[in-house]
Structure formats: C-alpha cells, structure tokens
Amino acid sequence: MSTVARISRVLLVASLLAALRVQAEPVIGVAPLSVGSAARQQALDDALVNAALANGVQVYAMDQSDNGRLAQSGQLRPTRTPTSYRVLREWQGNGLYHIEIDPRFDAPPKALPVVAATASAAVPAATDPAPTPAAAAQTPVAQGCNDPYKRKVLVTPFSIRQPSQSSDVGQFQIGLQAGLTSRLADVGLFSQRGANDIPFTIDPGLSDLRQQPEHVRRMARRQGVQFVVSGIVNDTRAEGERYTYSLGANDVKQGERKASIAIPLIDFFAPGIKAVPRLRRFDVELLLFDGISGALIERRRFDASTGGTVTFAAEEQFGSGSFFATDYGALVSKQMDAMARAAAEQLSCLPFSARVVRVEHGQAYLDAGSLSGLMPGDRLQRYRLKPGSQPVDGLVEGEMLRMGQPEELAGTLTVVQVQPLFAIAVADQGVPEPGDYARSGGRGRPARR
Numbered sequence: 001m002s003t004v005a006r007i008s009r010v011l012l013v014a015s016l017l018a019a020l021r022v023q024a025e026p027v028i029g030v031a032p033l034s035v036g037s038a039a040r041q042q043a044l045d046d047a048l049v050n051a052a053l054a055n056g057v058q059v060y061a062m063d064q065s066d067n068g069r070l071a072q073s074g075q076l077r078p079t080r081t082p083t084s085y086r087v088l089r090e091w092q093g094n095g096l097y098h099i100e101i102d103p104r105f106d107a108p109p110k111a112l113p114v115v116a117a118t119a120s121a122a123v124p125a126a127t128d129p130a131p132t133p134a135a136a137a138q139t140p141v142a143q144g145c146n147d148p149y150k151r152k153v154l155v156t157p158f159s160i161r162q163p164s165q166s167s168d169v170g171q172f173q174i175g176l177q178a179g180l181t182s183r184l185a186d187v188g189l190f191s192q193r194g195a196n197d198i199p200f201t202i203d204p205g206l207s208d209l210r211q212q213p214e215h216v217r218r219m220a221r222r223q224g225v226q227f228v229v230s231g232i233v234n235d236t237r238a239e240g241e242r243y244t245y246s247l248g249a250n251d252v253k254q255g256e257r258k259a260s261i262a263i264p265l266i267d268f269f270a271p272g273i274k275a276v277p278r279l280r281r282f283d284v285e286l287l288l289f290d291g292i293s294g295a296l297i298e299r300r301r302f303d304a305s306t307g308g309t310v311t312f313a314a315e316e317q318f319g320s321g322s323f324f325a326t327d328y329g330a331l332v333s334k335q336m337d338a339m340a341r342a343a344a345e346q347l348s349c350l351p352f353s354a355r356v357v358r359v360e361h362g363q364a365y366l367d368a369g370s371l372s373g374l375m376p377g378d379r380l381q382r383y384r385l386k387p388g389s390q391p392v393d394g395l396v397e398g399e400m401l402r403m404g405q406p407e408e409l410a411g412t413l414t415v416v417q418v419q420p421l422f423a424i425a426v427a428d429q430g431v432p433e434p435g436d437y438a439r440s441g442g443r444g445r446p447a448r449r
Helices: 033-053 172-186 213-223 327-347
Strands: 003-012 027-032 057-066 069-078 084-093 096-104 152-155 190-193 227-235 242-246 257-260 272-276 279-290 296-306 353-360 363-366 379-385 402-404 407-418 423-427 437-439
Touching: 027 033, 033 084, 033 096, 152 172, 152 213, 172 190, 172 227, 172 327, 213 227, 213 279, 227 296, 227 327, 279 327, 296 327, 363 407
Parallel strands: 069 407, 152 190, 152 227
Antiparallel strands: 003 057, 027 096, 057 069, 069 379, 084 096, 227 279, 242 272, 257 272, 279 296, 353 363, 353 437, 363 423, 379 407, 379 437, 407 423
C-alpha cells in the first residue's frame, strides 16, 4: 500500500480586526485547578493565545490520500502576539482558574510576508506589562521540527542497577523521576509522572534490556499519553581518594573514612584527616517508547563524572536546594537538562497524536485539549489500528525489536470545541470509534548540513 502526501496550501487569512487597530477587546483564559500552582500561568497563557488569534490567523494545511481515501490536517495560528497586557480580574469556579486580560499590540508592519510553515505563538512571561515576544518565547529545542502541539508523555521511575551506590541520597529514584518530569514540561512537552511502573525488566544474564511492548501500551492507554519516558541508572559510584582536614565526630559520610588525631585539650573537636572520594559518576540511559505500539524509539546514554563534594549526609534529599548546590548535584541537574532536551528534540519531529475516548451524537471526544495546543478549526487525520493485523517485529526472536502496529487511514477530524484537557471534533466521513487516533501531519526533520 502506498501513501502519497503533499503540502497543499499555505496561506494568510485577513485580520479579524481592522489592520491598524493596536488594542483588542478583553479576553479570558482558563486552566484546570488540578495543575496546582501552575494554574494561573496556564490560564494566562491561554488568554494570550486567544488574544493573538483574535488579531489575525495563519493557515497551514496538508492533504494525504490512502487508496482513494482522502484525509487532511491543518492548523490555525496567530500572525501577531500581544506585546503587553493588563490583568483585569481573576477568579476560580467549576474546577477552573479564570483570568481576564486587556491585551495590547504594536502597530502591524506594512506588509505581512507569506511563510512556508506555521510556528507556534510566542507567549509573554507572566509579568505586567509583558516583555516583547522575542524575549518571552522559549528557545526552540529543534528548529524546523516543532508544531504547535504539546505531546503527552508519561515519566516512569528509572530502574537502578546498583541501589547501594546511591543509598546516601534520599529519594534518589523518585527525585530523578520528578526532576525529569518538570524539565520535560519546561521544554514544551505535556509531562506527567507515573506510579511505580517500569516498562522493562533487567535480566542480569543479558547485555540488553528485555522490552515489554504490551506493558508500555497498557500504561499509555491508562494514562492517556502518546509517549512513555523511562530509563536505567547504570552507575552512580564514587571513585578514588583525596584527603582533607576534618573536625567533628559526625563529619564522616557514607563512602568516607577518617583517621583521628589524639591531641590533648582539643580532643573534643575530633580533629583528623579524612579520605573522601575523588569523583563520582552519573551514568544513565534514557529510553523513549511509542505508546501506540510499545516500541522503543530512542535509547541514548548520558555518562559524566565530577569531583568536589560528591557524598551526602543521611538526611540529604535528591532535588533539594542543598543537593543541587553541591558539585555532584550540579552535574545531575545538568544531565537531566540534557536528557529533557534530547527527548524534546526527538519527539518534536514525530506527529502529534491524540485518542478518541468517546463518541456521542456523531462527535468524537479527544483526550487532548487547549493545554495540548489544540484549537477550534484544527484538522487532524484519523487513523485506527488495522483489524486483524499483527505487530511488526524486527528480524530477531521475541519482542525486543518491536517496530510498530499497522494502521489504516480513516478520514479527517475537525476540532469544533476545546476544553483544557479534551476537545470535541467531527468527522468528514465514516463514524469515529473509541480507540481511533487523531494525528497531525507532522513536520519533517531539517536536512543535515
């Protein structure tokens, strides 16, 4: 079966307001209170996007055909973004945080050029007045690959090969999971933490991991995510020795040893020479799984070491301010930043996907909404797993190289209404079914130079 895809049109829609108008009407943004302290910022982001859309939109569209069946995907995105705003009022109700703002725009340029692709709107930071969009926009993680949608990812606890190596740091496994979750959100992914589910097991007799595709798929369906992020901590051991002066009877941490010096009158201070590790490693493998097929789509290793303060007292917790203030904590933080960037760079070039979780009166309910970047008017291609098909595995025994699940193109879904966590769409042909996938056309990875 062959699939032909083409970019069909990129055009500019006339401004919805007068061209020279520099002040818009007040707009309201909302966000679920369930996100905690981030609710206000998310509601403000939603209001700024709504204000931008009210001042002109840009259309990106793609047609795709499969055995005579046509499907389209498209996005409506603003051509201008607010340069400042004033908060008018804020309130809470029906499980949502509401914020109303008065946005302001700089005068538009004399001519708006036609562009080849649609970029997501830059959102000013939560200040009043807001900075210019150039200052407020996040640094793109993979230029040329991003579309406006936030992929949902589930971060599971990392498996630790040698737990005793990290026993001097409290909550090491949970802290690593929480730290990576927050960093993935910072780089533009819709991330959440999972329970103590790990999508693979470690067999000491094998040099590779035994993947569990069906377990990954179950987790993704249960949590409503597109991708599963996990990994394995290979090595956190301390190595070598260096020597330093020591005072205090309780000045010896795990992995250190001390030779006390008996000196009259100052024995109370327990002076001595302490042997401490010269350096400590942080060797971690990052694993990215596709939630639809359960296949492993990326495996990357992050291995580094540092000297200085690398051991900790028993009460030290992973992720605390004092932990990150140490040399080893700074190294771990840097490596988690690198892992988040690597995950975002990989996933931002894959098509966005949401699931149909309910069909009612001909309308399909998607498990992604405005917080994922969906907007009314967006068109998504509808796919479903091909009935009776078997998973595609690599040319090895077992499921270690699971490659994916065959799908068939079923048509197009057009988003007609969005809520923060879900959207309602209608089909152009056929009847949507729960379990169908709504997918963007995606963006190709830029050519290497």
